[in-house]
Amino acid sequence: MYEKAFGFSAPPFQVNPDPSFYFESKGHSAAYQYLRFGAFQAEGFVVVTGEIGAGKTTLLRALLAELDPDKIVAAQLVSTQLGAEDLLAAVAQAFGINSEGLSKPRLLVTLEAYLARLATSNRRALLIIDEAQNLDATAIEELRMLSNFQFGNQALLQSFLVGQPELRKLLRSPQMEQLRQRVIASYHLGPMSAEETASYVRHRLGKVGWQGVPSFSDAALEAVHLASGGVPRRINTLCNRLLLSVFLDAVDTIDAPRVRQVHSELRAEMDGSSASDAPAAAGVSAAQGTSLLCIAASDWGVLACGALMDAFARREDLPEARMLRFLGHHAVRDEQQAQRDLRDLGVEVQGETVELTASSVAGSMAEASLALARRLEGDAPGAVIVAGDGPIDAACAVLASQARVPVVRVDAGLRNGDLDDPRELGRAASDSLSALLLTGERVAMDRLCAAGVPEGSLAMVGALAADVTRLGLARSVAAERTLQREGLPMSLLSDPAGFVLVWLDRASNDPARGAVLALDRELRTLGWRLSTLWPMKAADAALRQALQADAAACGVQTLEVRHYAELLGLMRHARCLLTDCGWLQDQATALGLSCLTIGPNTERHASLLVGTNRLVGPDAGTIARELVDLISSGGRRAGVPELWDGHAAERIAARVSDWLLSRQDDSYRSYLDGA
Structure with missing residues (x-):
């Protein structure tokens, strides 16, 4: 009606799929390449899902137009609650086989013979099932059985399953395990961004x-x-x-x-x-079309968010993830180090840094809350991701919850039992306000289950610290280079006894600091001598200078580490790690490095129960005896905790994707209310 008035050659926005109007968004391009890859493989199953109207049919038509009909015979059917026998008949009819009056055994023989004839003429069959989420379990099992048809080593039938997001949930059910093993490519076609x-x-x-x-x-x-x-x-x-x-x-x-x-x-x-x-x-x-905001308020927060955002970016069914990094006395201390730490993981992230000027914890929390509130006033993110347990992380969880932006809590359920520890209160507050809780260890999972967290809001995904270790190992700096730069002797690395590596997250902690300085004396009392290396961040330069003379007198070598890859390189050569840092306890377990944790308690129970960690107090004599015992016994021989395989971030990304798919989007409803 309006085409002639505007000089259009045709209606530009027809609802019916038309490959000539194909638009290659980032998601559509990736989905199309998955389809092409699957067609090239000529076997197994390819699964493509997406919302109603996402463009799945247009993609299929574009692919069919590209395939050579002299080599591939493609049949397409639309599923409508088909059972096993109905499916077989529908498949036969889609390939032009008359199935009327045939029993199931006869139908299977006829279908296999047809597919074999194609193979002998150097052609193959491709079955495309649209609206596959409507198939029942028996029909999908029948499809799997059809995939067993072979001519020599050649599969006779390849199937593409195309459907709505419910298809993903169906295929993830326990009874679909055998079919999942035959899926050679799977892709979820998400919505386009505002720019697209x-x-x-x-x-x-x-x-x-x-x-x-x-x-x-x-x-x-x-x-x-x-x-x-x-x-x-x-x-x-x-x-x-x-x-x-x-x-x-x-x-x-x-x-x-x-x-x-x-x-x-x-x-x-x-x-x-x-x-x-x-x-x-x-x-x-709409929920998927908004961004994910990852909070980084500590050195560990930067590393954790980096690993998460790397996994998020590799999934087309997740919206853009951005990092909100807080720089200040009680947050990330050094912006340059934070950027280098991310490069050490080999990841690129989008985001911004907010500088906090307050010297007190309360002041920093207030500044961070105000900064986050300003960012939530505009286009609110689909979720705020909190991976740390510091005061600013807790403040952000509180503010996001009050603003009705859902919080995803990573490393949820960790507790040390010390109610006087501010971090303990922050962990509990963040967990209680979160819409999705993802745990790294079994003790945390059991604790949250016992607290009544609904099953749909809780999942065990493994330790993110193991992912950070895996990503960082390829770029770790050789310990020789770090020692050479600091003017320290190479004999530290060649000493058969090895060296103890010290890392204090709270370097101003008087009992822990005193234990490190007294350690050499206690070891000598036991007839042992071990070199001690105490690396510190550039932000702790003033403390290092104040301690340098006392440390040298106590046989402790202090040095500066400028970024994560240098610390990881030292950990790879150390005999034992002495620390008060929870995430390094987990990383020591991931590396198989014996670890002694200074303090009366720890929130990281997997590293104690299964991993390489032992809990010691701040008494230097106790630490010395534990060290001697560890080294005399060849170090603690420990196993790998459950799901500590370096792929926790991938499981987190998959769980966040499913969670977003299952949610109703409040921002969309608000938009409708204001229309």
């Missing part, structure tokens, strides 16, 4: 000869993204009505108020239509 939505609109208009009339304002394109959740079919429906609206009103500019008005009209019209097509279904997509 704008490019998509312009792309489709350009395909029909658009010359800039009518124009879309930047605010209008942002409103289109919000209203559609970045889902192509919803974008098409909305933009088609927008073009009709400006044509009828004889105007040539589309602005944000018009988008909201037209979207409101569409909602009213669709109130009586099927729930599957209603805009309310955009909740999941």
